[in-house]
Amino acid sequence: MEGSLGVRKGAWSKEEDDLLRACIQRYGEGSWNLIPQRAGLNRCRKSCRLRWLNYLKPAIRRGNFAEDEVDIIIRLHKLLGNRWTLIAGRIPGRTANDVKNFWNTYMRRKSEEKEKRKEAMIPHEVLKPQPRTLSKISLRLGGKQTGEYHNSAEQCSTEAYAAPPLQFPENWSDNWLESLLEELGSCTCEGNGSCCSCTQEETLRLDLWDEELINATGT
Protein backbone atom coordinates (compact mmCIF):
# COMPACT_ATOMS: atom_id res chain seq x y z
CA MET A 1 0.00 0.00 0.00
CA GLU A 2 2.51 2.63 -1.12
CA GLY A 3 2.12 5.79 -3.17
CA SER A 4 4.21 6.89 -6.14
CA LEU A 5 6.80 8.48 -3.82
CA GLY A 6 7.08 5.42 -1.61
CA VAL A 7 4.80 6.97 1.00
CA ARG A 8 2.41 4.61 2.71
CA LYS A 9 -1.30 5.12 2.11
CA GLY A 10 -4.55 3.63 3.34
CA ALA A 11 -5.69 2.54 6.77
CA TRP A 12 -3.45 3.24 9.74
CA SER A 13 -2.09 0.37 11.85
CA LYS A 14 -2.03 0.46 15.65
CA GLU A 15 1.76 0.76 15.56
CA GLU A 16 1.55 3.83 13.35
CA ASP A 17 -1.06 5.36 15.64
CA ASP A 18 1.20 4.79 18.64
CA LEU A 19 4.18 6.34 16.90
CA LEU A 20 2.19 9.40 15.86
CA ARG A 21 0.64 9.84 19.29
CA ALA A 22 3.98 9.56 21.02
CA CYS A 23 5.55 12.03 18.62
CA ILE A 24 2.84 14.65 19.13
CA GLN A 25 2.94 14.19 22.88
CA ARG A 26 6.66 14.88 22.74
CA TYR A 27 6.84 17.69 20.17
CA GLY A 28 3.30 19.02 20.18
CA GLU A 29 0.94 19.71 17.28
CA GLY A 30 2.12 21.66 14.26
CA SER A 31 5.21 21.40 12.04
CA TRP A 32 3.45 18.61 10.24
CA ASN A 33 6.20 18.39 7.68
CA LEU A 34 8.58 17.27 10.45
CA ILE A 35 6.19 14.84 12.11
CA PRO A 36 6.69 11.84 9.76
CA GLN A 37 10.46 12.06 10.16
CA ARG A 38 10.33 12.58 13.92
CA ALA A 39 7.80 9.79 14.42
CA GLY A 40 9.57 7.40 12.07
CA LEU A 41 6.46 7.14 9.91
CA ASN A 42 6.39 6.53 6.18
CA ARG A 43 3.39 8.84 5.77
CA CYS A 44 2.91 12.26 4.24
CA ARG A 45 2.39 15.33 6.47
CA LYS A 46 -1.25 15.66 5.46
CA SER A 47 -2.01 12.08 6.31
CA CYS A 48 -0.44 12.51 9.76
CA ARG A 49 -2.34 15.73 10.42
CA LEU A 50 -5.63 14.22 9.35
CA ARG A 51 -5.14 11.10 11.41
CA TRP A 52 -4.42 13.16 14.50
CA LEU A 53 -7.24 15.68 14.03
CA ASN A 54 -9.92 13.20 13.05
CA TYR A 55 -9.08 10.18 15.10
CA LEU A 56 -6.24 10.29 17.63
CA LYS A 57 -6.82 13.63 19.34
CA PRO A 58 -7.86 12.87 22.94
CA ALA A 59 -10.82 15.30 23.02
CA ILE A 60 -12.61 13.58 20.15
CA ARG A 61 -16.03 12.14 20.94
CA ARG A 62 -17.23 9.13 19.04
CA GLY A 63 -20.63 7.55 18.58
CA ASN A 64 -23.99 8.82 17.43
CA PHE A 65 -24.86 12.50 17.38
CA ALA A 66 -27.19 13.60 20.16
CA GLU A 67 -30.46 15.29 19.33
CA ASP A 68 -29.21 18.73 20.33
CA GLU A 69 -26.03 18.27 18.30
CA VAL A 70 -28.10 17.44 15.25
CA ASP A 71 -30.22 20.48 15.92
CA ILE A 72 -27.20 22.77 16.07
CA ILE A 73 -25.74 21.26 12.91
CA ILE A 74 -28.93 21.82 10.97
CA ARG A 75 -29.29 25.39 12.15
CA LEU A 76 -25.66 26.30 11.62
CA HIS A 77 -25.61 24.68 8.20
CA LYS A 78 -28.60 26.77 7.27
CA LEU A 79 -26.60 29.84 8.17
CA LEU A 80 -23.04 28.92 7.20
CA GLY A 81 -23.45 26.37 4.43
CA ASN A 82 -20.72 23.75 4.07
CA ARG A 83 -18.31 25.42 6.50
CA TRP A 84 -17.70 22.17 8.32
CA THR A 85 -14.84 23.37 10.48
CA LEU A 86 -16.83 26.35 11.70
CA ILE A 87 -19.81 24.15 12.45
CA ALA A 88 -17.67 21.52 14.17
CA GLY A 89 -16.00 24.26 16.16
CA ARG A 90 -19.30 24.89 17.89
CA ILE A 91 -19.80 21.25 18.86
CA PRO A 92 -17.26 20.11 21.46
CA GLY A 93 -15.51 16.86 20.60
CA ARG A 94 -16.76 16.63 17.04
CA THR A 95 -14.52 16.97 14.00
CA ALA A 96 -15.28 18.63 10.71
CA ASN A 97 -15.05 15.24 9.03
CA ASP A 98 -17.60 13.78 11.44
CA VAL A 99 -20.00 16.63 10.83
CA LYS A 100 -19.51 16.41 7.10
CA ASN A 101 -20.09 12.66 7.04
CA PHE A 102 -23.13 13.02 9.23
CA TRP A 103 -24.55 15.73 7.01
CA ASN A 104 -24.02 13.73 3.84
CA THR A 105 -25.89 10.72 5.20
CA TYR A 106 -28.51 12.93 6.80
CA MET A 107 -29.12 14.78 3.55
CA ARG A 108 -29.30 11.56 1.55
CA ARG A 109 -31.91 10.24 3.94
CA LYS A 110 -33.83 13.52 3.74
CA SER A 111 -33.82 13.67 -0.05
CA GLU A 112 -34.97 10.07 -0.26
CA GLU A 113 -37.85 10.83 2.08
CA LYS A 114 -38.69 13.86 -0.04
CA GLU A 115 -38.70 11.72 -3.19
CA LYS A 116 -41.04 9.23 -1.54
CA ARG A 117 -43.40 12.00 -0.47
CA LYS A 118 -43.30 13.43 -3.97
CA GLU A 119 -44.28 10.08 -5.47
CA ALA A 120 -47.12 9.68 -2.99
CA MET A 121 -48.46 13.18 -3.62
CA ILE A 122 -51.87 13.59 -5.31
CA PRO A 123 -51.77 15.99 -8.26
CA HIS A 124 -53.48 19.25 -7.36
CA GLU A 125 -54.52 22.49 -8.93
CA VAL A 126 -51.62 24.79 -9.82
CA LEU A 127 -52.03 28.40 -8.74
CA LYS A 128 -50.63 30.57 -11.50
CA PRO A 129 -49.05 33.92 -10.61
CA GLN A 130 -51.35 36.88 -11.18
CA PRO A 131 -50.22 40.29 -12.44
CA ARG A 132 -50.44 42.86 -9.67
CA THR A 133 -49.71 46.51 -8.99
CA LEU A 134 -47.14 47.20 -6.30
CA SER A 135 -47.63 49.92 -3.74
CA LYS A 136 -45.38 52.94 -4.18
CA ILE A 137 -44.36 52.70 -0.56
CA SER A 138 -42.99 49.29 0.26
CA LEU A 139 -41.75 48.07 3.62
CA ARG A 140 -38.64 46.70 1.95
CA LEU A 141 -37.70 50.24 0.90
CA GLY A 142 -38.06 51.59 4.37
CA GLY A 143 -41.08 53.64 3.41
CA LYS A 144 -39.09 55.61 0.82
CA GLN A 145 -41.04 57.12 -2.08
CA THR A 146 -39.79 55.36 -5.17
CA GLY A 147 -41.87 56.69 -8.03
CA GLU A 148 -42.89 54.34 -10.81
CA TYR A 149 -42.59 50.57 -10.59
CA HIS A 150 -39.54 49.25 -12.42
CA ASN A 151 -38.86 45.69 -13.43
CA SER A 152 -35.49 45.73 -15.15
CA ALA A 153 -32.37 44.56 -13.30
CA GLU A 154 -30.60 47.78 -14.17
CA GLN A 155 -33.29 49.92 -12.61
CA CYS A 156 -33.51 47.71 -9.56
CA SER A 157 -29.81 48.11 -8.87
CA THR A 158 -30.15 51.84 -8.25
CA GLU A 159 -29.69 53.27 -4.79
CA ALA A 160 -33.41 53.71 -4.31
CA TYR A 161 -33.83 49.93 -4.37
CA ALA A 162 -31.12 49.08 -1.84
CA ALA A 163 -32.33 47.00 1.12
CA PRO A 164 -32.47 48.81 4.46
CA PRO A 165 -29.63 48.19 6.92
CA LEU A 166 -30.00 45.14 9.15
CA GLN A 167 -31.26 45.74 12.67
CA PHE A 168 -29.36 43.59 15.16
CA PRO A 169 -30.15 43.39 18.86
CA GLU A 170 -27.84 45.49 21.03
CA ASN A 171 -26.19 42.41 22.55
CA TRP A 172 -25.69 40.75 19.16
CA SER A 173 -21.92 40.52 19.25
CA ASP A 174 -21.87 39.23 22.82
CA ASN A 175 -23.96 36.13 22.34
CA TRP A 176 -24.41 35.74 18.62
CA LEU A 177 -25.11 32.01 18.78
CA GLU A 178 -27.98 32.35 21.23
CA SER A 179 -29.47 35.14 19.16
CA LEU A 180 -29.00 33.12 16.04
CA LEU A 181 -30.62 29.98 17.42
CA GLU A 182 -33.48 32.00 18.80
CA GLU A 183 -34.14 33.53 15.40
CA LEU A 184 -33.74 30.30 13.50
CA GLY A 185 -35.94 28.51 16.01
CA SER A 186 -38.90 30.64 15.08
CA CYS A 187 -38.32 30.39 11.35
CA THR A 188 -40.83 28.48 9.26
CA CYS A 189 -40.30 30.04 5.87
CA GLU A 190 -37.59 27.70 4.49
CA GLY A 191 -35.51 30.64 3.41
CA ASN A 192 -38.05 32.63 1.44
CA GLY A 193 -38.21 35.42 3.97
CA SER A 194 -41.95 35.21 4.55
CA CYS A 195 -41.64 34.90 8.31
CA CYS A 196 -38.19 36.18 9.20
CA SER A 197 -34.96 37.60 7.84
CA CYS A 198 -33.79 34.55 5.90
CA THR A 199 -33.34 36.70 2.80
CA GLN A 200 -30.74 38.68 4.73
CA GLU A 201 -28.72 35.52 5.18
CA GLU A 202 -25.79 36.63 3.04
CA THR A 203 -25.20 39.76 5.11
CA LEU A 204 -25.64 37.71 8.25
CA ARG A 205 -23.05 35.25 7.05
CA LEU A 206 -20.51 37.99 6.50
CA ASP A 207 -21.08 39.38 9.96
CA LEU A 208 -20.71 35.95 11.50
CA TRP A 209 -17.53 35.40 9.56
CA ASP A 210 -16.14 38.67 10.85
CA GLU A 211 -16.99 37.55 14.35
CA GLU A 212 -15.10 34.30 13.81
CA LEU A 213 -12.06 36.18 12.55
CA ILE A 214 -12.13 38.53 15.52
CA ASN A 215 -12.29 35.58 17.90
CA ALA A 216 -9.50 33.80 16.07
CA THR A 217 -7.14 36.75 15.94
CA GLY A 218 -8.11 38.19 19.29
CA THR A 219 -8.39 41.71 17.84
Next chain:
DNA sequence: AATTCTATCAACCGCCTCGGT
Protein backbone atom coordinates in the same frame (compact mmCIF):
# COMPACT_ATOMS: atom_id res chain seq x y z
C1' DA B 1 -24.66 -20.17 4.39
C1' DA B 2 -23.70 -17.35 0.52
C1' DT B 3 -24.45 -13.33 -1.89
C1' DT B 4 -25.91 -8.68 -2.61
C1' DC B 5 -27.06 -4.23 -0.98
C1' DT B 6 -26.59 -0.21 1.98
C1' DA B 7 -24.75 2.93 5.38
C1' DT B 8 -20.96 4.66 7.62
C1' DC B 9 -16.68 6.73 8.16
C1' DA B 10 -11.61 6.95 7.48
C1' DA B 11 -8.61 8.62 4.24
C1' DC B 12 -7.08 10.84 -0.03
C1' DC B 13 -6.97 14.60 -3.39
C1' DG B 14 -6.95 19.03 -5.19
C1' DC B 15 -7.38 23.58 -4.28
C1' DC B 16 -6.93 27.87 -1.58
C1' DT B 17 -4.82 31.05 1.74
C1' DC B 18 -1.12 32.91 4.17
C1' DG B 19 3.46 33.98 5.61
C1' DG B 20 8.25 34.10 4.51
C1' DT B 21 11.83 35.22 1.23
Next chain:
DNA sequence: TACCGAGGCGGTTGATAGAAT
Protein backbone atom coordinates in the same frame (compact mmCIF):
# COMPACT_ATOMS: atom_id res chain seq x y z
C1' DT C 1 5.78 41.42 -6.90
C1' DA C 2 6.38 36.70 -7.66
C1' DC C 3 7.39 32.40 -5.94
C1' DC C 4 7.38 28.65 -2.67
C1' DG C 5 6.14 25.76 1.12
C1' DA C 6 3.09 24.74 4.98
C1' DG C 7 -1.32 24.54 6.83
C1' DG C 8 -6.00 23.99 6.24
C1' DC C 9 -10.49 23.03 4.05
C1' DG C 10 -14.26 20.78 1.43
C1' DG C 11 -15.43 17.23 -1.92
C1' DT C 12 -15.04 12.64 -3.04
C1' DT C 13 -13.72 7.86 -2.85
C1' DG C 14 -13.05 3.31 -1.07
C1' DA C 15 -13.09 -0.15 2.56
C1' DT C 16 -15.84 -2.52 5.57
C1' DA C 17 -19.46 -3.88 8.75
C1' DG C 18 -24.11 -5.01 9.12
C1' DA C 19 -28.68 -5.84 7.09
C1' DA C 20 -31.47 -7.91 3.73
C1' DT C 21 -32.50 -11.45 0.45
